Amino acid sequence: MTQAVVNIVDLCVRRWRVTILVGALLLVACAFYAATRFSINTDIQTLVSQNLPWHQRQVELSKAFPQKGISVVVTATTPENADVATDELAQRLKENPGLFRDLVQPDSGEFFERNSLLLGSTADVQRTAEGLSRARRFLEALAADPTLRGAVDVLGSAAQAVAAGRLKLEQLGWPLSLTRKVLDGVLANKPAFFSWQELLQGHALAENQSRHFIEIAPKLDFKALQPGRAATEAIRKAASDLQLKQRFGAEISLTGEVPMNDDQFSVIRSSAVRDTLTALIGVLVILWLALRSFRLIAAVFFSLAVGLAATAALGLLMVGSFNLISIAFFVLFVGLGVDFGIQFSVRYRTERHELDNLRHALRCAAHKAGAPLALAAAATAIGFFAFLPTDYRGLSELGLIAGFGMLIAFACSITLVPAMLTALNPPGESAAVGFKWLAPVDAFLQRHRIAVIVGTILVVLAGTPLLFHLPFDFNPVDLQKSNSPSVVTYRKLQSEPETNGNDAEVLAGSQQQADLIAKRLSSLPEVARVMTLTNFIPTDQEQKLAAIHAADRAIGPALNPRGKRPAPNDEDTVNALRSTAQTLLKVATGASGAVGDDARAVASQLDQLASASADIRRKADAAVVPSLNHDLDRLRKTLSAQPVTRERLPADLVRDWQLQDGRARVQALAKGDANNVDVLRKFAEAVLTAEPAAAGAAVSYYESARTVTRAFVEAGIMALVAIAILLAIALRRITDVLLTLIPLLVAGALTLELSVLLGPQLNFANIIALPLLLGVGVAFKIYYIMAWRAGKTGLLQSTLTRAVVFSAMTNAAAFGSMWASNYPGMSSMGKMMALALACTMAAAVLFQPVLMGQPRQIKPHAEVPPLREAAE
Numbered sequence: 001m002t003q004a005v006v007n008i009v010d011l012c013v014r015r016w017r018v019t020i021l022v023g024a025l026l027l028v029a030c031a032f033y034a035a036t037r038f039s040i041n042t043d044i045q046t047l048v049s050q051n052l053p054w055h056q057r058q059v060e061l062s063k064a065f066p067q068k069g070i071s072v073v074v075t076a077t078t079p080e081n082a083d084v085a086t087d088e089l090a091q092r093l094k095e096n097p098g099l100f101r102d103l104v105q106p107d108s109g110e111f112f113e114r115n116s117l118l119l120g121s122t123a124d125v126q127r128t129a130e131g132l133s134r135a136r137r138f139l140e141a142l143a144a145d146p147t148l149r150g151a152v153d154v155l156g157s158a159a160q161a162v163a164a165g166r167l168k169l170e171q172l173g174w175p176l177s178l179t180r181k182v183l184d185g186v187l188a189n190k191p192a193f194f195s196w197q198e199l200l201q202g203h204a205l206a207e208n209q210s211r212h213f214i215e216i217a218p219k220l221d222f223k224a225l226q227p228g229r230a231a232t233e234a235i236r237k238a239a240s241d242l243q244l245k246q247r248f249g250a251e252i253s254l255t256g257e258v259p260m261n262d263d264q265f266s267v268i269r270s271s272a273v274r275d276t277l278t279a280l281i282g283v284l285v286i287l288w289l290a291l292r293s294f295r296l297i298a299a300v301f302f303s304l305a306v307g308l309a310a311t312a313a314l315g316l317l318m319v320g321s322f323n324l325i326s327i328a329f330f331v332l333f334v335g336l337g338v339d340f341g342i343q344f345s346v347r348y349r350t351e352r353h354e355l356d357n358l359r360h361a362l363r364c365a366a367h368k369a370g371a372p373l374a375l376a377a378a379a380t381a382i383g384f385f386a387f388l389p390t391d392y393r394g395l396s397e398l399g400l401i402a403g404f405g406m407l408i409a410f411a412c413s414i415t416l417v418p419a420m421l422t423a424l425n426p427p428g429e430s431a432a433v434g435f436k437w438l439a440p441v442d443a444f445l446q447r448h449r450i451a452v453i454v455g456t457i458l459v460v461l462a463g464t465p466l467l468f469h470l471p472f473d474f475n476p477v478d479l480q481k482s483n484s485p486s487v488v489t490y491r492k493l494q495s496e497p498e499t500n501g502n503d504a505e506v507l508a509g510s511q512q513q514a515d516l517i518a519k520r521l522s523s524l525p526e527v528a529r530v531m532t533l534t535n536f537i538p539t540d541q542e543q544k545l546a547a548i549h550a551a552d553r554a555i556g557p558a559l560n561p562r563g564k565r566p567a568p569n570d571e572d573t574v575n576a577l578r579s580t581a582q583t584l585l586k587v588a589t590g591a592s593g594a595v596g597d598d599a600r601a602v603a604s605q606l607d608q609l610a611s612a613s614a615d616i617r618r619k620a621d622a623a624v625v626p627s628l629n630h631d632l633d634r635l636r637k638t639l640s641a642q643p644v645t646r647e648r649l650p651a652d653l654v655r656d657w658q659l660q661d662g663r664a665r666v667q668a669l670a671k672g673d674a675n676n677v678d679v680l681r682k683f684a685e686a687v688l689t690a691e692p693a694a695a696g697a698a699v700s701y702y703e704s705a706r707t708v709t710r711a712f713v714e715a716g717i718m719a720l721v722a723i724a725i726l727l728a729i730a731l732r733r734i735t736d737v738l739l740t741l742i743p744l745l746v747a748g749a750l751t752l753e754l755s756v757l758l759g760p761q762l763n764f765a766n767i768i769a770l771p772l773l774l775g776v777g778v779a780f781k782i783y784y785i786m787a788w789r790a791g792k793t794g795l796l797q798s799t800l801t802r803a804v805v806f807s808a809m810t811n812a813a814a815f816g817s818m819w820a821s822n823y824p825g826m827s828s829m830g831k832m833m834a835l836a837l838a839c840t841m842a843a844a845v846l847f848q849p850v851l852m853g854q855p856r857q858i859k860p861h862a863e864v865p866p867l868r869e870a871a872e
Contacts, residue, residue: 002367002370002371004370005366005367005370005371005373005374005414006363006366006367006370008366008414008415009362009363009365009366009370009414009415009418010363010366012414012415012416012418012419012422013359013362013363013418013419013422015419016418016419016420016422016423017423019415019416019419020302020416020419020420020423023302023303023306023412023415023416023419024306026306026309026310027305027306027309027310029313030306030309030310030312030313030314031309031312031313033313033316033317034309034312034313034316037313037316038312038316038322039316039320039321039322040321040322040323040327046323046393047323047325047392047393047394048391048392048393048394048704048707049391049392049393049707051391052391052703052707054695054699054700054703054707055700055703057507057693057694057695058695058696058699058700060507060695061505061507061665061695061696064507064659064663064665065505065507065656065657065659065665066102066217067217067257068102068104068215068216068217068256069216069217069218069220069228069256069257069258070215070216070217070218070228070231070232070235070254070255070256070258070259071213071214071215071216071254071255071256072089072213072214072215072216072235072252072253072254073211073212073213073252073253073254073255073489073493074086074089074211074212074213074214074244074250074251074252075207075210075211075250075251075253076193076210076211076248076249076250076251077191077193077195077210077248077249077250078193078194078195078197078198078210078249078627079195079197079198079205079209079210080193080195080196080197080626080627080630080631081193081210081248081249081250081627082108082209082210082211082212082248082250083108083113083212083630083634084248084626084630085242085244085247085248085250086105086108086212086213086214087105087108087109088242088244089214089235089238089239089242089244089252090103090105090109090214092238092241092242093214093216093234093235093238096234098219099218099219099230099231099234100216100217100218100219100231100234101217101218101219102216102217103214103215103216103217104214104215104652104653104656105212105213105214105215106213106215106653106656107212107213108212108213109650110637110650111649111650111653113634113637113638114637114638114640114641115538115638115641115644116634116638117129117544117548117638117641118538118541118544118545118548118641118644119536119538122540122543122544122547125543125544125547125548126547128551129547129548129550129551130551131200132551132554132555132635133550133551133554133555135200135555136554136555136558137558138154139555139558139559139632139635140555140558140559140561141153141154141157142154142628142632143558143559143560143561143564143632144561144563144564144565145564145565145568146625146628146629146632147567147568147573147621147625148568148573148576148617148620148621148624148625149568149572149573149576150565151624151625151628152573152576152577152580152606153576153580155175155179155580155584155602156576156579156580156583156584158172158175159172159580159583159584159586159587159599160583162587163583163586163587169587169588169591169595169596169599170595172595172599173594173595173598174199174202174203175199176595176598176599176602177594177598178194178195178198178199179194179602179605180598180601180602180605182194182623182624183602183605183606183609183620184605185623186609186616186619186620186623187605187608187609187612187616189616189619191246191249192619192623193248193249193623193627194623194624194627194628195627196627196628196631197209197631208496208499216231216235218230218231218232218258219231220258226261226262226265226266227258227261227262228258228259228261228262229262231258232254232258232259232262235252235254236252236254239252253485253486253488253489254485254486254489255486255487255489255490255493256486256490259485259486260477260480260484260486260487260490262486263480263481263484263485263486263487264479264480264481264484264823264825266484278820282810282813283334283338283810283813284297285813286806286809286810286813287300287301287338287342287806287810289806289809290342290345290346290802290803290806290807290809290810291342291345291346291349292349293426293427295421295424295425295426296345296348296349296421296426298420298424299341299345299416299417299420299421299424300338300341300342300345300417302416302417302420303337303341303412303413303416303417303420304334304337304338304341304409304412306412306416307333307337307405307408307409307411307412308330308333308334308337310408310412311329311333311401311404311405311408311409312330314401314404314405314408315329315400315401315404315405318400318401318404319397319400319401322397323393323394323397325392325394325395325397325398325768326394326397326398326401329398329401329402329405333402333405333409337405337409337412337413338807338810338811339776339779339807339810339811340373340376340377340409340410340412340413341412341413341417342803342806342807342810343369343372343373343413343783343803343807344365344366344369344373344413344414344417344418345417345421346799346802346803346806347365347368347369347799347803348361348362348365348421349799350365350799351364351365351368352426352428353428356428358421358422358425358426358428359422362418362421362422366414366418368790370414371786372782372783372786372787373410373413373414374410375726375727375730375782375786376410376778376779376782376783377406377407377409377410377779378407378726379723379726379727379778379779379782380406380774380775380778380779381403381404381406381407382403382719382722382723382726383403383719383722383723383774383775383778384398384399384400384402384403384406384719384774384775385399385400385403385722386399386715386716386718386719386722387399387400387711387715387719388400389714389718390710390711390712390714390715391707391710391711392707392708392711392712395708395711395712395715398768399715402775406775435796435797435798435801435802435805436797437797438796438797438801439794439796439797441796442794442795442796442797442849445796445846445849445850446849446850446853446854449850449853452846452847452850453847453850453851456746456847457746459750460746460749460750460753463749463750463753463757464749464753466752466753466756466757467749467752467753467756469756470752470755470756470762471677471756471761471762472705472709472761472762472763473677473761473762473763474677474680474681474701474702474704474705474763474764475502475675475677475680475701476701476764477490477491477675478677478763478824479763479764479765479823479824479825479828480823480824480825481822481823481824482824491675494673494674494675495673495674495675502669502670502674502680502683502697502698502701503667503668503669503670503696503697503698504521504667504668504670504683504684504687504694504695504696504697504698504699505665505666505667505668505694505695505696505699506521506665506666506668506691506693506694506695506696507663507664507665507693507695508663508664508665508666509662509663509664510662510663510664511532511533511534511658511662511664513664514532514533514534514658514664514665514666515532515534517666517691518530518531518532518534518666518668520690520691521666521668521687521690521691524668524686524687524690525671525686526670526671526672526679526682526683526686526687527668527669527670527671527683527686527687528669528670528671528672529668529669530666530667530668530669531666531667531668531669532657532664532665532666532667533646533649533653533654533657533658533664533665536644536649536653536657537644537645537646537649538644541643541644545641545642545643548638548639548641549639551639552639552640555639556639559632559635559636559639560636570614570617573617573621574610574617577606577607577609577610577617578606578607578610580603580606581602581603581604581606581607581610582603584599584600584602584603584606585599585600585603587599588600588603667696668687668694668696670683670698671683680698680701680702681702683698684698684699684701684702684703685702687699688702704764705764708764708767712767712770716748716770716774719774720741720744723741723778724737724741727740727741727782731785731789736785736789739785739788739848739851739852740778740781740782740785741781742851743777743781743843743844743847743848743851744774744777744778744781744840744843746843746847747777747836747839747840747842747843747844748770748774748777748839750839750842750843751769751832751835751836751839751840754835754839755832755835758835759831760828760831760832761828762832763825763828764825765825765826765828765829766825766828766829766831766832766833767832768829768833769829769832769833769835769836770836776807776808776811776836776837776840777840777843777844780804780807780808780840780841780844780845781843781844781848783800783803783804783844784800784804784844784848784849784852785848785852787800788849788852788855789855790855791855792855793854793855795849796845796846796849801845804841804844804845805841805845808837808840808841811833811837812834812837812838818830818833819831819834
């Protein structure tokens with residue numbers, strides 16, 4: 001192998017013009033091919049093998065009940081406004097079927113408005129019916145005059161009842177408080193809305209009562225970096241065109257898989273240029289410190305550019321498009337590709353210090369560095385190829401591309417680097433290359449060799465129990481930027497049991513089977529709630545309908561008066577305002593406490609409103625009347641409720657829970673904080689134990705983590721075995737193989753132990769650091785074992801250590817930019833890679849030379865005959 005590398009370098013040095021020309025043409029051709037064919041498949045469903053049972057269950061469930069992808073959260077200032085805003089937005093979006101394949105309102109619309117009472121408990125229905133009967137006169141007056149005048153007259157009538165002693169002023173405390181708040185907004189020319197539902201409830205309503213959802217299945221373009229961007233922009237535009245915020249005080253938030261992934265890719269894209277420039281500058285600075293020559297840096301960079309372009313083109317040719325994991329080959333190639341270039345260049349600098357002839361120095365560098373580089377490239381490539389058989393397709397494709405990339409990087413380092421150095425002809429080296437100042441440390445470590453070895457092994461063994469507590473954060477939301485809009489909305493919803501999206505789902509053969517499964521899952525302590533289609537068919541309908549129809553007989557005529565008061569003009573409204581103000585002021589005289597203050601304040605506000613312009617009164621009318629009409633209409637619908645059967649359920653609601661062939665969906669929600677990984681893990685395990693056929697988000701996250709972890713363990717074992725076989729063939733000594741692999745295992749164990757103590761937790765993103773640890777670690781260890789076998793001593797102060805240290809620093813600079821990324825997943829990857837680099841460099845530079853001890857008496861490198869001069 002050594003002679004083959006020397007011959008290749010010899011040829012490229014003699015034919016440097018042709019070599020550089022071929023490299024430049026290859027760079028242009030591959031860069032053009034990669035640029036024109038470049039694509040990223042952002043569909044995360046393709047990252048794992050399609051043959052896994054849990055994935056097949058999820059695919060079957062998704063085909064039967066497709067996930068909508070986008071959840072539109074409509075939050076308004078009042079329940080009435082939330083109803084109207086949601087209905088208007090849903091109707092507008094339905095007009096664009098080319099962009100929105102399916103759309104449902106899971107908690108609002110005609111069905112829920114008509115049957116809201118029926119879906120409650122029997123006690124709630126009876127209590128509401130009795131309350132409506134008592135409010136007959138109040139409702140009759142409002143139905144007869146649903147205007148601002150009518151609302152003010154009702155308040156005036158209540159004040160008169162207080163004056164007559166039929167009511168106490170304290171009984172008007174809640175209506176006065178609401179009225180004061182709304183009139184404050186109207187008179188200050190701020191958005192204000194009155195909620196009649198809140199008035200009837202007698203207390204502030206929960207936030208979720210002023211919130212509704214629209215679930216949307218958009219058409220996605222997976223060739224785009226943000227596949228759902230067109231859909232999300234169309235939703236926001238529709239909300240803006242409808243002026244939902246101005247008319248209803250409604251806020252539109254988007255969450256779900258599609259907007260969250262789009263936000264994630266947007267963050268990555270926005271920080272990509274900054275992170276790349278940071279990495280580039282850092283790499284250049286460290287290359288300068290390592291090589292001390294811009295000509296050497298230019299040679300290494302040219303080799304790196306050609307290799308990167310060739311690997312990208314080959315990768316696209318082999319896999320068609322990159323995925324969210326295989327795209328990491330860029331980082332891996334830069335790190336390991338630079339390593340090969342630095343190793344050759346630093347070796348060249350050492351030879352050039354001793355030899356004045358550039359070409360002879362290159363030949364000597366090839367003779368001494370060729371075999372270690374070739375073995376390191378082969379071992380690293382085999383390590384990456386070991387990922388091919390795993391079930392984690394993203395990792396498998398990364399292994400395929402990175403494996404060939406290592407071979408390409410090696411080829412470029414022994415062809416293009418020598419050719420470029422010949423062309424650029426850097427000056428000779430005036431000083432020796434290495435870390436002579438580390439000689440005392442080198443001697444100290446060798447003197448205390450046994451203590452260092454035993455101490456290192458004891459520290460690693462002492463930390464072994466930590467590996468049993470190695471956490472894996474399988475919640476992909478934790479990888480996203482916490483303040484991105486979709487994640488903020490998601491986290492808020494996750495904190496509420498009713499809107500927790502990390503569910504488990506089961507595809508049952510029939511509705512009867514689904515109900516049995518639901519009953520079984522409901523008994524689990526980890527489960528908060530279980531839903532099937534049956535939950536939308538009210539229980540005890542006979543009793544509930546009897547109470548509702550009794551209320552309808554009592555107040556139905558009041559809600560539908562035969563004659564309504566004529567619509568008021570502005571003067572009528574002013575008179576009503578002044579009259580009610582006077583009555584309120586009269587009953588508030590001498591009253592103390594908050595109710596008295598509210599009564600006097602409202603009286604003053606009504607006077608101000610009467611004296612204000614007609615425009616201000618129209619704003620007051622808009623704050624009060626639309627919600628009044630909405631609630632009166634809804635009450636009429638509610639009191640006309642009919643028995644609900646499976647056949648009477650809305651078609652889109654049924655389609656979300658049961659198929660035409662009878663198969664039905666069961667949904668279970670976790671009890672506790674759904675943002676907590678331990679809660680999700682226990683929930684998924686409990687559900688799978690009770691129902692092994694379960695799927696859904698929580699189960700998929702849990703099973704994905706197991707698949708990824710198993711893939712890395714399998715790949716790691718296969719890689720170590722393959723590398724061990726290669727080393728055994730190349731080194732022909734079992735002891736030398738162990739001296740190479742033991743430091744690698746020490747570095748790996750130490751990395752994982754420190755991640756438990758210091759963080760970060762392993763996750764779907766930073767677990768990619770482990771292939772880097774394998775690749776860089778194997779290369780570093782091979783360099784040292786080959787130098788030791790060649791009889792080298794004082795390795796810590798040697799040229800090799802200089803190359804290893806600066807190679808590691810170059811990687812650290814590249815990955816350090818990832819640490820500073822705005823994308824938490826990328827940042828955690830940078831942190832884990834930095835930790836892995838620190839551990840593997842320490843194991844190679846400090847531990848392996850001590851472990852090897854003094855070298856055997858191996859003959860030094862043979863003299864290399866001078867390079868034949870190329871014919872001029």
